[in-house]
Amino acid sequence: MTKGEFTDAVRIQQEDFSQDEEIRALQASSKQMGGIATFIGCARDFSEGRKVTQISFDAYGSMALAEMNKLRDEAIVKFALQDARIVHRVGVVGAGEQIVFIAAGAEHRAPALQACNWLIDELKQRVPIWKKEITPQGDSWVTPHP
Amino acid sequence: MIKVLFFGPVAERVGASEVQVPFHAGMRLQDVRAQLQKLHPAAFEIVCFAAVNGKHALDMSLPLAEHSEVVFMSKFSGG
Numbered sequence: 001m002t003k004g005e006f007t008d009a010v011r012i013q014q015e016d017f018s019q020d021e022e023i024r025a026l027q028a029s030s031k032q033m034g035g036i037a038t039f040i041g042c043a044r045d046f047s048e049g050r051k052v053t054q055i056s057f058d059a060y061g062s063m064a065l066a067e068m069n070k071l072r073d074e075a076i077v078k079f080a081l082q083d084a085r086i087v088h089r090v091g092v093v094g095a096g097e098q099i100v101f102i103a104a105g106a107e108h109r110a111p112a113l114q115a116c117n118w119l120i121d122e123l124k125q126r127v128p129i130w131k132k133e134i135t136p137q138g139d140s141w142v143t144p145h146p
Numbered sequence: 147m148i149k150v151l152f153f154g155p156v157a158e159r160v161g162a163s164e165v166q167v168p169f170h171a172g173m174r175l176q177d178v179r180a181q182l183q184k185l186h187p188a189a190f191e192i193v194c195f196a197a198v199n200g201k202h203a204l205d206m207s208l209p210l211a212e213h214s215e216v217v218f219m220s221k222f223s224g225g
Contacts, residue, residue, distance in 0.1 A: 058153050099225070123224060130154025131223045144221045
């Protein structure tokens with residue numbers, strides 16, 4: 001696969017993503033990366049003692065994508081990254097499935113790990129996406145954790 | 147008209163994902179909020195953020211223009 005065939009570095013999509021493809025795309029952007037840190041958020045099949053069968057995501061799509069692009073740009077500058085990628089799913093995600101992917105590549109491992117941690121924390125604070133847990137007892141919107 | 151969008155738990159409490167509010171000269175973000183809060187008090191109990199034309203709006207006295215897109219949002223829970 002050539003560099004031009006890779007998907008955008010920041011995406012919101014209904015379909016699942018491939019961690020391997022995302023990392024290949026990240027690596028294709030630079031050969032100066034000595035460390036790549038990744039985070040994958042997944043849908044748990046339980047929450048507060050209840051079984052969760054699916055999670056439904058709603059997003060203010062245009063603003064969410066713009067904020068995610070801003071986060072990537074900020075992380076690249078703040079942590080001197082070679083590149084970073086962020087993918088978030090919307091729609092209905094089954095228990096056990098992947099929700100969000102973040103990858104940060106830097107010359108050394110420390111900034112890559114710090115950037116990855118910073119990106120998921122900031123995403124939760126700044127990106128307008130909401131999740132609803134679907135359980136056998138009914139559906140409920142998730143109250144964010146601090 | 148001002149297009150007002152709702153998402154997630156706020157949309158559920160409003161019972162709609164979009165409403166139109168008539169625009170008038172000198173209209174500010176707080177005017178739209180006050181008008182809709184009267185109609186949908188339960189929804190606005192959980193509203194924490196607003197955005198105008200896709201950008202976070204921290205100042206509720208922000209002047210609006212005709213055809214502005216306004217969003218009132220609860221705390222985010224993505225990731």
